[in-house]
Amino acid sequence: MSLLVVGTLAVDTLETPFARRERVLGGSATYIALSANYFMHGAQISVVSIVGEDFPQEGWELLRDNSIDTSGVEVVKGGKTFFWEGKYHYDMNTRDTITTELNVLADFDPKVPEANRNAPFVVLGNIAPHLQEKVLDQLTATPKLVACDTMNFWITGSRKELERTLGRVNMLVLNDSEARLLIEHPSLVVAGRRLQGMLSTESHRIVVIKKGEHGALLFYDDHIFSAPSYPLEEIFDPTGAGDSFMGGMVGYLASRDTLEYADVKRAVIYGTVLASFCCSKFSTEGLENIDMTEIYLRFREIQSLSAFEDEPNPPKKGRRSDTELM
Numbered sequence: 103m104s105l106l107v108v109g110t111l112a113v114d115t116l117e118t119p120f121a122r123r124e125r126v127l128g129g130s131a132t133y134i135a136l137s138a139n140y141f142m143h144g145a146q147i148s149v150v151s152i153v154g155e156d157f158p159q160e161g162w163e164l165l166r167d168n169s170i171d172t173s174g175v176e177v178v179k180g181g182k183t184f185f186w187e188g189k190y191h192y193d194m195n196t197r198d199t200i201t202t203e204l205n206v207l208a209d210f211d212p213k214v215p216e217a218n219r220n221a222p223f224v225v226l227g228n229i230a231p232h233l234q235e236k237v238l239d240q241l242t243a244t245p246k247l248v249a250c251d252t253m254n255f256w257i258t259g260s261r262k263e264l265e266r267t268l269g270r271v272n273m274l275v276l277n278d279s280e281a282r283l284l285i286e287h288p289s290l291v292v293a294g295r296r297l298q299g300m301l302s303t304e305s306h307r308i309v310v311i312k313k314g315e316h317g318a319l320l321f322y323d324d325h326i327f328s329a330p331s332y333p334l335e336e337i338f339d340p341t342g343a344g345d346s347f348m349g350g351m352v353g354y355l356a357s358r359d360t361l362e363y364a365d366v367k368r369a370v371i372y373g374t375v376l377a378s379f380c381c382s383k384f385s386t387e388g389l390e391n392i393d394m395t396e397i398y399l400r401f402r403e404i405q406s407l408s409a410f411e412d413e414p415n416p417p418k419k420g421r422r423s424d425t426e427l428m
Contacts, residue, residue, distance in 0.1 A: 104146040105356045106218050107134050108237050109227020109251075109345070110207060111151045111161065111175065115187040116341055116384060118194070123339075126385035127161045128186065130227035130251070133345035136389045137376040138225075138353025139168045140397060145357070148218045150174035150237065152210045154181035164386065174215045181206040194337045195314055214240040223356040225348060226250045226271065231263035238270050244304070247361060249273040249352050251344070257284050268300045273308040275348050281311045294321040306361050310351070310370060312344055320370050322363050329370045330408050332378035332400055339384045343377040346389060350376030368401075375400040 109131030116123050131149045138147055148171040155177065165172055182205040190197045212233055220243040226234040228251045238248070248271040256264050257280060264284075268274060274297055278290055285293040290311055298307040298321055309321040313331075320327040351373030358365055375397055382388040 103142070103223065103356050103359050104148065104218070104221045105138055105142065105223045105225065105352065106148050106150065106214065106221035107131050107138070107225045107227065107349075108150045108212055108214075108234070109134060109225070109229060110184050111149070111153050111157060112184040112186060113156070113158065114185070114341060114385065115201075116339055117187075117189040118339060119190070119192050120338065121384065123384045125158070125185075127158060127164065128341060128385060129184065130229075130342075130345045132161070132165075132386060133342035133380065133389065134225055134227060134349035134352075135165070135170045136168060136386060137346040137349030137373075137380070138356065139170065140350070140376070140392065140394065141353040141357040141372070143357065144169065146171055146218075147353075148174055148215070148221070150212050150214055150218075152176045152178065152184075152206050152212075154178050154183040154206045156181075157183045164390070171218075174213065174218060176206075176210075176213070178206040178209075188341070190340065194340050212237050212240075219243070222246045222359070223352060224248045225352050226267075227345065228253050228256075231256055231260050231267040234267045235263070235270070238267075246305070246359070247273055247352065247355060248302075249275060249348060251275050251348060252280065252284075254280055254283055265300060268297075270302055272302050272305040273310070273352075274301060275310045275312070275344075275351075277312045277314070277344065290319055291326070294319055294326070297321070298323075306366075308361075308366060312347060318347075318370055318374065320367065322366055325363055327367050327370065329367075329374060330404060332374055332404055333407070334378055334381060337381045338388075340381050342386070343380045346380035347373040347377040349373075371401055371404050372397070374404060 110129035112129035114128035184207040185203040187201040250271040281293040301307045311319045317330045351369040354369040354372045
């Protein structure tokens with residue numbers, strides 16, 4: 103089973119209240135592919151992206167060591183790789199963007215290699231909606247799953263193009279503020295249901311709304327599932343957590359070749375687990391060399407955290423009297 107990932111390979115400079123790292127590996131495609139790889143067990147993961155000649159050698163080595171196919175990555179001679187610098191506040195939920203340099207990404211024209219155009223699982227990372235559509239136009243077979251990410255910039259600046267793209271995908275993953283902005287409603291339940299209505303009708307309509315440290319909401323056809331987060335004691339760097347979440351989730355589904363509801367619920371939990379590992383170190387360090395036993399242990403911890411027993415003596419119908427309350 104193969105997975106096609108389209109997104110950014112980037113260089114980041116990150117600052118938190120605890121440390122600062124200069125020009126480390128980043129980008130949505132990087133985090134998605136590395137997270138998905140833990141479940142794919144040697145199956146092909148292919149990345150379509152663009153970089154400059156300054157893309158760090160350790161980045162190429164990390165992707166190669168994880169058997170990730172980079173034949174769809176364009177290297178622009180003399181060009182500079184997409185660069186982002188951000189500074190996180192003490193609560194780690196808010197950040198300031200210091201610098202964004204599109205560089206070669208400004209001229210990105212995604213070209214899917216012929217060998218990857220029939221991939222049954224596709225992830226469209228957070229890039230312009232018209233570029234996401236360009237990728238879909240190149241596919242020679244209808245994927246079982248097309249998962250799409252977006253952000254506030256595209257919601258406000260390219261809404262028509264985004265809506266057109268959403269009509270061609272069957273999974274949308276976004277955070278709570280993006281969901282409210284796109285639907286213009288304060289309720290996440292209302293937003294999730296309305297977002298489902300914007301997706302393709304050819305398969306299950308799946309929407310995942312991420313709520314950061316408060317977990318995630320899954321909307322699957324007529325079902326709703328509320329997933330908790332993994333309670334980390336220390337968060338070093340939340341950069342890439344959302345992409346790691348998506349990578350873990352779609353990687354698990356691709357490994358099982360399924361979109362059944364029970365499997366999608368498990369996939370959301372595995373996505374949560376990979377996001378927690380991502381936050382535990384800087385850049386991609388938290389996603390490197392994880393033992394699968396560690397991943398499964400965190401999966402089981404989340405399961406136990408959210409489990410509870412049924413009420414042995416259900417309350418009877420009607421209100422209790424004042425004497426019963428004394």
